[in-house]
Amino acid sequence: MKVIKFGGKSLANGNGLSNVLEIISQKNKEEENLVVVVSARGNTTNQLEQILEQAKNKEDYSKALEQLKKEELEPYYSLELEEVFLRLEQLFQGVFYLGDYSTKIKDEVLAFGELLSAKIITKLLAKRGVEASFIDSRQLIITNNNFGNAVTLEKETAQKIKTYFSNNKLSNVKIVTGFIASNLKGETTTLGRNGSNYTASLLANYLSAREVESYTHVDGIFTANPDLVPDAKKIEQLSFNEANELANFGANILHAKTILPLVEKHIPLRILNTFKPEDKGTLIKKESVAKGIKSISVLEDVALISFEGRGLLGKVGVDARIFKALADNDISVSIISQGSSERGIGLVVKTVKATKAVLALEKEFENDFYKKDVNNISIVDNVAVISIIGQELNEFHKPFNALVKNQITPLLFNNTITGKNVSLVVYKDQLHKAVNVIHGQVFGVTKKINIAIFGKGLVGGTLINQILENTQSILEKRKIHLNIFAIANSKKVLLNKEGVTSNWESDLDNTALTNDIVKQTLAYAQEYHLENLIAVDNTASLDFVNNYIPLVEAGFDLVSSNKIANTVSFEFYKKLRKCLEENKKEYLYETNVGAGLPLIDTIKLLHDSGENITKIRGVFSGSLSYLFNKYSSSAIPFSVVLQEAIDKGFTEPDPREDLCGNDVARKLLILARELDLENEFEDITIENLIPQEFRAIEAKEFLSGLEKLNNTFQQKKESQKEGHVLRYIGDLLGDLQQPKGELAVKLVSVSKSSPLGSLKGSDAIFEIYTESYGEQPIVIQGAGAGAQVTARGVFGDILRLAKNNN
Numbered sequence: 138m139k140v141i142k143f144g145g146k147s148l149a150n151g152n153g154l155s156n157v158l159e160i161i162s163q164k165n166k167e168e169e170n171l172v173v174v175v176s177a178r179g180n181t182t183n184q185l186e187q188i189l190e191q192a193k194n195k196e197d198y199s200k201a202l203e204q205l206k207k208e209e210l211e212p213y214y215s216l217e218l219e220e221v222f223l224r225l226e227q228l229f230q231g232v233f234y235l236g237d238y239s240t241k242i243k244d245e246v247l248a249f250g251e252l253l254s255a256k257i258i259t260k261l262l263a264k265r266g267v268e269a270s271f272i273d274s275r276q277l278i279i280t281n282n283n284f285g286n287a288v289t290l291e292k293e294t295a296q297k298i299k300t301y302f303s304n305n306k307l308s309n310v311k312i313v314t315g316f317i318a319s320n321l322k323g324e325t326t327t328l329g330r331n332g333s334n335y336t337a338s339l340l341a342n343y344l345s346a347r348e349v350e351s352y353t354h355v356d357g358i359f360t361a362n363p364d365l366v367p368d369a370k371k372i373e374q375l376s377f378n379e380a381n382e383l384a385n386f387g388a389n390i391l392h393a394k395t396i397l398p399l400v401e402k403h404i405p406l407r408i409l410n411t412f413k414p415e416d417k418g419t420l421i422k423k424e425s426v427a428k429g430i431k432s433i434s435v436l437e438d439v440a441l442i443s444f445e446g447r448g449l450l451g452k453v454g455v456d457a458r459i460f461k462a463l464a465d466n467d468i469s470v471s472i473i474s475q476g477s478s479e480r481g482i483g484l485v486v487k488t489v490k491a492t493k494a495v496l497a498l499e500k501e502f503e504n505d506f507y508k509k510d511v512n513n514i515s516i517v518d519n520v521a522v523i524s525i526i527g528q529e530l531n532e533f534h535k536p537f538n539a540l541v542k543n544q545i546t547p548l549l550f551n552n553t554i555t556g557k558n559v560s561l562v563v564y565k566d567q568l569h570k571a572v573n574v575i576h577g578q579v580f581g582v583t584k585k586i587n588i589a590i591f592g593k594g595l596v597g598g599t600l601i602n603q604i605l606e607n608t609q610s611i612l613e614k615r616k617i618h619l620n621i622f623a624i625a626n627s628k629k630v631l632l633n634k635e636g637v638t639s640n641w642e643s644d645l646d647n648t649a650l651t652n653d654i655v656k657q658t659l660a661y662a663q664e665y666h667l668e669n670l671i672a673v674d675n676t677a678s679l680d681f682v683n684n685y686i687p688l689v690e691a692g693f694d695l696v697s698s699n700k701i702a703n704t705v706s707f708e709f710y711k712k713l714r715k716c717l718e719e720n721k722k723e724y725l726y727e728t729n730v731g732a733g734l735p736l737i738d739t740i741k742l743l744h745d746s747g748e749n750i751t752k753i754r755g756v757f758s759g760s761l762s763y764l765f766n767k768y769s770s771s772a773i774p775f776s777v778v779l780q781e782a783i784d785k786g787f788t789e790p791d792p793r794e795d796l797c798g799n800d801v802a803r804k805l806l807i808l809a810r811e812l813d814l815e816n817e818f819e820d821i822t823i824e825n826l827i828p829q830e831f832r833a834i835e836a837k838e839f840l841s842g843l844e845k846l847n848n849t850f851q852q853k854k855e856s857q858k859e860g861h862v863l864r865y866i867g868d869l870l871g872d873l874q875q876p877k878g879e880l881a882v883k884l885v886s887v888s889k890s891s892p893l894g895s896l897k898g899s900d901a902i903f904e905i906y907t908e909s910y911g912e913q914p915i916v917i918q919g920a921g922a923g924a925q926v927t928a929r930g931v932f933g934d935i936l937r938l939a940k941n942n943n
């Protein structure tokens with residue numbers, strides 16, 4: 138024997154109803170003894186309640202009643218249910234004359250929802266040639282007199298069900314009304330929330346069914362509400378205990394009382410989708426399949442009551458008084474959290490009961506207020522509870538840290554001792570983001586990293602394409618979903634929370650001009666509750682650096698290929714780091730020196746481990762390396778080689794920044810500051826390679842007359858010793874005793890056979906001298922410029938941050 142149950146949405150007109158009839162017809166062929174429990178169809182219960190209110194208020198309800206009849210009978214108007222509607226009308230008339238109704242009358246009226254539903258299904262099955270017996274569950278389930286939420290009388294119900302099923306000649310298919318029952322006097326009662334599921338479970342228990350199938354409008358139970366968490370996954374199997382916890386913590390689809398009758402006889406329950414009957418849904422049975430976190434559920438209709446009693450320290454019985462006062466007012470507390478004393482207590486109650494709860498507590502603690510033992514009882518509104526079902530405390534730091542990194546600090550958290558569950562109270566406007574952050578963290582299914590890329594030129598554009606090309610493989614290998622939600626140049630920003638596509642260039646072209654790309658990006662991230670935010674600066678702009686602090690304050694980690702933020706005043710350098718620390722954010726900039734080479738990380742590690750770095754020397758510039766390597770070893774004019782370096786994307790957007798020495802000076806300064814030296818840019822001695830007469834002219838004019846540089850450099854080349862070549866180098870000398878280092882950028886002539894002299898292509902070389910390594914430096918050498926290697930380095934920083942978010 139099998140019990141199947143259909144919920145209201147499954148039974149609504151249209152696809153739902155036809156699928157239900159098809160499912161029952163099919164099961165009738167497969168299953169011997171099929172009990173079908175039905176809820177009221179669609180919106181019927183609400184409509185009945187509304188008409189009842191209209192009648193009570195002596196309003197004209199005839200139109201609403203006609204509408205209800207029409208919807209119930211549509212499109213099978215010949216179903217002959219006049220008798221049922223006549224009785225319903227009589228009830229409404231009575232309420233209209235009295236101008237009032239009792240809970241008993243309300244139950245009687247609401248019962249018509251299930252009665253109509255069961256009668257209609259029985260008649261429609263008959264039309265399809267499936268013989269079915271209609272059963273009014275008021276003849277089966279006996280309850281106390283608690284109308285609206287009646288409690289089953291077990292002995293009487295067991296007796297009634299068994300007798301009914303053995304004494305009546307019933308068809309193979311039995312259509313039973315859910316939700317409704319009767320008291321010992323035969324008056325109609327209802328079983329409260331989830332009543333139809335409860336009816337199904339009771340019948341399954343007393344009739345020793347093989348299985349219960351509950352057909353709903355969703356695919357089963359999910360790891361989180363898919364409306365809130367797009368990455369939520371369906372859970373294949375749960376144990377009764379786990380299902381119970383889920384039911385307690387807000388999974389609407391389940392109710393604890395539904396599970397209990399099944400637990401007793403180990404009857405499995407399968408949650409299925411009427412609209413996808415082929416799907417296997419979620420199976421709830423005695424055994425669990427896998428350990429660990431099962432689901433994240435959310436309660437939204439809650440308020441937090443904050444109870445502060447400075448004078449209650451160590452007093453006995455405070456909690457007892459709180460609970461008594463609330464219980465006397467029929468207020469249930471879903472979460473209580475307090476420190477080791479009663480000084481600060483947080484209580485979570487239903488929103489509708491919050492004011493009543495405060496009044497009840499104020500009354501109970503009136504004298505304590507006078508004595509100043511209690512100083513505040515207030516409501517914290519707009520909160521929600523997130524429960525992580527199956528969360529072990531020893532792993533809780535992971536979701537908690539991820540929340541804090543995303544600037545969400547829970548107002549309160551609380552764990553259950555037995556169930557391995559942790560509940561957190563958060564502000565409602567952070568709920569969406571919080572649930573996604575926790576889900577990504579605990580299920581590790583996919584952690585979404587939302588990236589905004591500012592600057593889409595040579596480096597930025599290459600980076601975007603590299604990320605898009607690798608998104609899928611990173612998702613598969615690392616379970617990290619890199620989602621570029623914003624791309625901006627100086628005038629426009631393309632925003633797409635689902636992630637930009639390979640058409641990003643034309644999409645950006647088609648967006649409108651804007652005055653404030655960053656403000657717009659921040660507002661967008663906030664509006665769509667985007668989590669794990671990273672802002673990438675691939676501009677060469679000084680102005681853009683002013684956005685760093687607002688970005689960090691809005692929850693972004695930073696990555697930059699732009700070197701300016703690290704080379705403006707030391708005061709800003711410190712301010713940014715303080716802001717990062719306060720907001721628990723990180724800033725990575727490995728490409729600032731040596732493009733894709735692992736230089737900054739190496740220097741940081743050496744320095745942090747106590748190694749005294751005394752000197753760093755080398756060719757810091759990829760473009761100038763290319764320029765002098767090629768110019769020194771060939772007869773090609775200086776201007777031609779310089780143009781090649783520009784065309785290859787080695788130079789700065791404005792190549793004069795390389796030639797004047799600023800770019801190398803910035804790199805030196807960045808390294809110096811990594812060593813905790815407090816140098817300013819002005820402290821650097823720079824040999825400017827641009828002859829004096831060309832320094833003040835416009836970039837365009839300068840770039841169109843590069844050949845004017847040829848003479849100067851030809852002379853420099855020819856005035857060298859035999860076997861020597863030109864190299865433009867950076868030199869950093871540090872002394873532990875001094876707050877500042879000596880930094881110099883200069884053009885030197887070195888032997889062809891020296892490490893600097895034998896450099897090739899656009900390679901940069903860094904010789905790092907330390908106390909332990911002595912005269913023998915650590916050497917890092919490789920491509921020092923180029924869009925591909927730089928973008929790859931920025932990509933590496935993004936991945937490092939994405940992993941740090943774990």
Ligand SMILES: NC(=O)C1=CN([C@@H]2O[C@H](COP(=O)(O)OP(=O)(O)OC[C@H]3O[C@@H](n4cnc5c(N)ncnc54)[C@H](OP(=O)(O)O)[C@@H]3O)[C@@H](O)[C@H]2O)C=CC1
Binds near residue numbers: 595676681698700786
């Ligand atoms: N080339 C290399 O080998 C290396 C480069 N870098 C650094 O990479 C950065 C980018 O260089 P590159 O790609 O060559 O530069 P490009 O000039 O090619 O691109 C710069 C981009 O930044 C945009 N931009 C400029 N100002 C702003 C602003 N205020 N807000 C938003 N966007 C802005 C530009 O938009 P628009 O077109 O509208 O002006 C453009 O899209 C530089 O800081 C450079 O120092 C670092 C290491 C190596």
Ligand SMILES: N[C@@H](CC=O)C(=O)O
Binds near residue numbers: 728732761789921
């Ligand atoms: N223009 C720079 C690019 C990398 O920082 C260089 O030439 O090294």
